[in-house]
Amino acid sequence: MNTSAKFGSYLLGLAVIFGGALGAGNAMGTAGPPPAADGHGAHGEPVTGRPSSVPSAGRHGAHDEPTGRPDPATAAHIPGGLQVSQDGYTLTPETTTITPGEATGFRFTVTGPDGRPVTGYQVQHDKKLHFIVVSRDLGLFRHLHPEEAGDGVWSVKLTLPAAGAYRAFADFAAEGGTGLTLGTDLHASGDYEPKALPAVARTANVDGYAVTLDGDLVPGASSKLTLKVSKDGHPVTDLQPYLGAYGHLVALRAGDLAYLHVHPDGAPGDGRTPAGPGITFYAEVPSRGDYRLFLDFQHNGTVRTAGFTVRAGELPAPATTSGPEPTATPSKPGSHGDHDH
Template sequence: MSTSSRPTVRRRPLAAAGTAAALALTLAACGSSNNDSSSMPGMDHGVKSSASAKASPSMGDMPGMDHMAAGNGLSDTKDGYRLTGEGATLAAGKAAAYRFTVTGPDGKPVTDFAVDQTERMHFYAIRSDLTGFQHIHPTMANDGTWRANLSSLASGSWRMFTSFTPDSGADKGTAFVLSRTVTVPGSETKTALPAAAKSAEVDGYTVTVKGEPMAGMAHPMAVTVTKGGKPVTDLQPYLDTYAHLTAFHEGDTAFAHLHPTTEVDGGHGGPDLSFNAELPTSGNWRLFLQFQTGGKLHTAALTLKVG
């Protein structure tokens, strides 16, 4: 299915008054017509690198616009759209394929999706203790069945998020985020959430967050990337931005997605990336920042406390 002529994804108005450009909250809408995956195998509360990913052009909207209208992603239904998954359990300790379908208000599988951040579907997996983060771009069969190839999963309760934008019908161009829980049988060992911190390290890089977001309020936030104490200026575009930032709320795993407002200028990103952040509830949020250098994708994780 060709995606070269997909229109710009439309966003619903942001609830916070006076906010012209708010953060992207709740899963990015889109998908993929190929098997380009950016999962983080077994991502724990530490940080690991992942395989490289392509950075092809998309019809995505202006950096910094939000997905907040899609909700917090904690339901499998919204406005007539429903996420159905194949089975409620997945085997522990080995790679697995999670198959799912999105049906529309007419009850039929949706097969027409708009492109956002170079993809037609973004898929996220996170365990209840906010470990095991995986971000995948699944593939879709002609009948509307999607396949997300998950890396090894630890025992416990997992939430599978799907982020998409219909490209036809009454809700054409509107971002949605739906999710379902999956159980991975076995003895579950929960990992305590690391304390709130302003920086994290991954693959020799140091990521530092600046700013104090307040719950339910749009607030500027910045991320600085350094290596060996020196500013990094060779960030490459990844999903049409210089950084892909997702956040999960401690306790309920509510999802938030923040986009940088920094303009993309080839492979010359960094060291500073600006965000418009609006996290809906107070408490601890686990942030996963993905950025690319030299064709390699890096994922840094840190805990941010929101007042």
């Protein structure tokens, strides 16, 4: 083979390699449509295991001028809470160091794409912003409700009971935008030893209440979870609405603390949702592994939290077919395979 032929073969090989890489990248970057939402997200968002944010009207698409924000197609594969900044919004605490055991006036802002503190928020489940604090070992969970201190500053009384590493999440939707969950690390100074993740269990006990979990997490699929509340062996049938629902469920992936929205089925007063003992949710987790589920429920005027460790099962096996391979049908002009425009 002469030099020109060898060089041509080399270029052809590169084209095949890069073409294959591009095809694989496109395949990995393609997400199916999220499951239909019933309007009752954990804080107003559907659950997919992917972040709740999608491109808003007026934002630049893939073929428009760059905005300096992540491409929504890429961001759509990142679960919420893993980033301190997303889609131009940034969570900025005044401090990340907390004295353990002392009540602290914790203050923070959310800045928008224009660099200014956000002052306009949508109300979701009775609140403009939900604030979650967990320990890194997922043994502690706090669902707090900060108050607006003015000029875009939020303030909340926060007590971290012991030295250690913690993660704080701000769950919100700015006016004209879509839901986001931003996260930041907090530290309580002092010596500490991380605890092991609580064991997988189907029942959690809190203040004399027993909460039992039915259902399994299936990676990449909408999973039905029903949590049943009882007290002294008797089903609780008079749960009280809390933030617009009979229960709120937060799912966190062990290891990186990815924050996954979970939406309840139905709502108080809709004529079909009973006030217990069962509270049903639908969740989609992105991967196998361990997750912590935290259920907030209200009874007799007090909100309580039940925590569970759940292990997401194996990915569904690929479908198998027998017989000869199907013959490909030529696409019609203006179509992609069997799917017309």
